[in-house]
Amino acid sequence: MEGYRRRRLVDRLMTGLTFLATALAVLFLISVLGYVVVQGLPGLNLDLFTSTPRPVGEPGGGMATAMVGSLYLVFLACLFGLPLGILTGVFLSEYGGRWLAPLARFVIDVLTGLPSIIVGLFVYAVVVRPLETFSALAGGLALGILMIPTVARTTEEMLRLVPLDLREAALALGIRQWRTIVSVVIPTALSGIVTGSILAIARVGGETAPLLFTAFGNRDWNFDPLQPTAALTLQIFTYAISPYEEWHRQAWAGALVLMVAILGLNIATRLAARGHWRPW
Amino acid sequence: MTTATRTPKGIRVERLNAGYGRQQVLRDITLEFAPGQVTALIGPSGSGKSTLIRCLNRLHEILPGAWVRGKVLLDGMDVYAPGVDPALVRRRIGMVFQRPNPFPTMSIFDNVAAGLKLVGGYDRRRLAEIVEQSLRRAALWDEVKDRLHQPGTALSGGQQQRLCIARALAVGPEVLLMDEPASALDPASTLRIEALMRELCREVTIVVVTHNMQQAARVSDYTGLLLPGPDRVAELVEFGPTSQIFTTPRDRRTEDYITGRLG
Numbered sequence: 001m002e003g004y005r006r007r008r009l010v011d012r013l014m015t016g017l018t019f020l021a022t023a024l025a026v027l028f029l030i031s032v033l034g035y036v037v038v039q040g041l042p043g044l045n046l047d048l049f050t051s052t053p054r055p056v057g058e059p060g061g062g063m064a065t066a067m068v069g070s071l072y073l074v075f076l077a078c079l080f081g082l083p084l085g086i087l088t089g090v091f092l093s094e095y096g097g098r099w100l101a102p103l104a105r106f107v108i109d110v111l112t113g114l115p116s117i118i119v120g121l122f123v124y125a126v127v128v129r130p131l132e133t134f135s136a137l138a139g140g141l142a143l144g145i146l147m148i149p150t151v152a153r154t155t156e157e158m159l160r161l162v163p164l165d166l167r168e169a170a171l172a173l174g175i176r177q178w179r180t181i182v183s184v185v186i187p188t189a190l191s192g193i194v195t196g197s198i199l200a201i202a203r204v205g206g207e208t209a210p211l212l213f214t215a216f217g218n219r220d221w222n223f224d225p226l227q228p229t230a231a232l233t234l235q236i237f238t239y240a241i242s243p244y245e246e247w248h249r250q251a252w253a254g255a256l257v258l259m260v261a262i263l264g265l266n267i268a269t270r271l272a273a274r275g276h277w278r279p280w
Numbered sequence: 281m282t283t284a285t286r287t288p289k290g291i292r293v294e295r296l297n298a299g300y301g302r303q304q305v306l307r308d309i310t311l312e313f314a315p316g317q318v319t320a321l322i323g324p325s326g327s328g329k330s331t332l333i334r335c336l337n338r339l340h341e342i343l344p345g346a347w348v349r350g351k352v353l354l355d356g357m358d359v360y361a362p363g364v365d366p367a368l369v370r371r372r373i374g375m376v377f378q379r380p381n382p383f384p385t386m387s388i389f390d391n392v393a394a395g396l397k398l399v400g401g402y403d404r405r406r407l408a409e410i411v412e413q414s415l416r417r418a419a420l421w422d423e424v425k426d427r428l429h430q431p432g433t434a435l436s437g438g439q440q441q442r443l444c445i446a447r448a449l450a451v452g453p454e455v456l457l458m459d460e461p462a463s464a465l466d467p468a469s470t471l472r473i474e475a476l477m478r479e480l481c482r483e484v485t486i487v488v489v490t491h492n493m494q495q496a497a498r499v500s501d502y503t504g505l506l507l508p509g510p511d512r513v514a515e516l517v518e519f520g521p522t523s524q525i526f527t528t529p530r531d532r533r534t535e536d537y538i539t540g541r542l543g
Contacts, residue, residue: 173395174371187385
């Protein structure tokens with residue numbers, strides 16, 4: 001029994017420590033959420049959603065262009081990132097090959113950790129410079145590139161969960177591999193693929209850095225893919241570092257809207273994943 | 281090509297060798313599956329029975345590293361000849377698996393129609409006809425005719441397996457491969473599947489893999505015994521009419537195996 005008391009003490013101490021660490025972590029996160037809510041609520045009004053930005057000094061104005069701009073950018077990003085990501089996932093899971101798939105998987109995993117500003121720089125160099133203009137297209141492209149790793153890897157994982165049985169059953173009916181993938185394998189894994197896609201959207205929806213020198217921002221409405229476009233995160237950034245009280249207020253309100261939107265997407269993800277696992 | 285019913289065809293296997301990578305599974309298998317008959321392949325686990333029938337419809341080759349040498353002649357045509365499309369071979373040689381595997385996202389109707397729908401060229405009325413006919417042939421029609429649009433996975437295990445049989449029949453194969461089709465089912469469902477095999481063999485040649493010797497004795501006209509040799513590569517030990525295999529086996533190993541002294 002030598003050291004019994006010490007071992008028991010260490011055990012209890014460590015149990016307490018992990019609990020404390022968890023409580024602290026949750027506290028920080030809740031504080032962030034709470035702070036944004038408290039700071040953002042006063043600036044929240046209808047104008048924020050319906051008005052375009054006003055020049056400094058003029059009261060009122062809102063972030064309508066920025067919100068729509070963000071949606072537009074995410075839409076362009078999906079147009080580019082979802083097909084590429086999903087098809088890559090299909091390749092990794094269903095075709096692969098001996099060395100190509102492991103290599104591609106490695107590159108994709110490295111890309112997952114790539115700082116987003118570097119993607120922005122890359123798009124600046126290969127799209128913005130040659131076209132000689134900041135543009136929605138460049139912004140959407142940057143976000144789309146950032147989506148690819150998440151979408152590709154979740155698609156691959158979800159397709160791998162589909163039993164080999166089903167693929168064999170389809171092939172044994174004389175159905176070709178591509179038809180088998182499209183009509184049997186993907187529908188079986190669909191909720192997982194949707195989940196991965198929404199997660200990827202939620203991830204890039206809050207990006208600022210890659211938009212700084214691609215979409216650039218715009219005070220007016222723009223739906224021309226070859227013109228600079230406003231984005232919620234960009235406007236929050238611009239307003240937050242400005243010296244004007246009114247803009248600060250709007251920046252907090254914009255941040256609250258962004259946070260709620262991303263939170264909503266995450267909840268949607270859980271709903272889409274229901275049936276596979278229940279988080280509550 | 282438009283009718284779901286075809287005449288049964290025979291398959292002749294000549295000096296078939298198969299395996300994965302460096303591991304050989306089958307050595308020099310030569311035998312003939314007679315048209316319109318039920319042939320059972322028996323043998324212990326790991327004796328290559330499944331590999332053998334998966335070579336017949338070219339499903340073996342989809343696994344990584346798989347290889348096949350030798351000939352498989354379907355009604356005289358070598359399915360491994362250059363230029364032969366495996367998808368077309370599989371439409372002539374259907375397959376039912378050990379575990380019932382209806383497509384989980386499809387209704388009962390769509391499961392049966394899958395092999396036709398996903399290839400295209402069938403109008404709805406023709407599809408409905410073939411689905412009904414196939415479900416009748418699989419002795420499932422009466423149980424599901426009022427709920428064709430429910431998911432196939434809502435059926436019981438035995439019904440799911442008959443659904444898989446209907447799905448295979450809908451394509452109009454001339455041969456039906458069955459890989460331990462009843463081993464995941466209860467005794468009553470097993471007997472239904474066996475009765476079905478006796479019915480179906482008039483229209484489609486049946487090759488059934490089983491590790492259940494009573495089942496082989498009950499359903500088959502011919503039986504082949506596969507046993508792994510000293511190097512673990514399986515060979516065909518004996519092949520002949522089922523009654524002869526079970527009463528007067530010529531090979532000592534067959535007698536040992538069916539009396540339970542081997543395997």
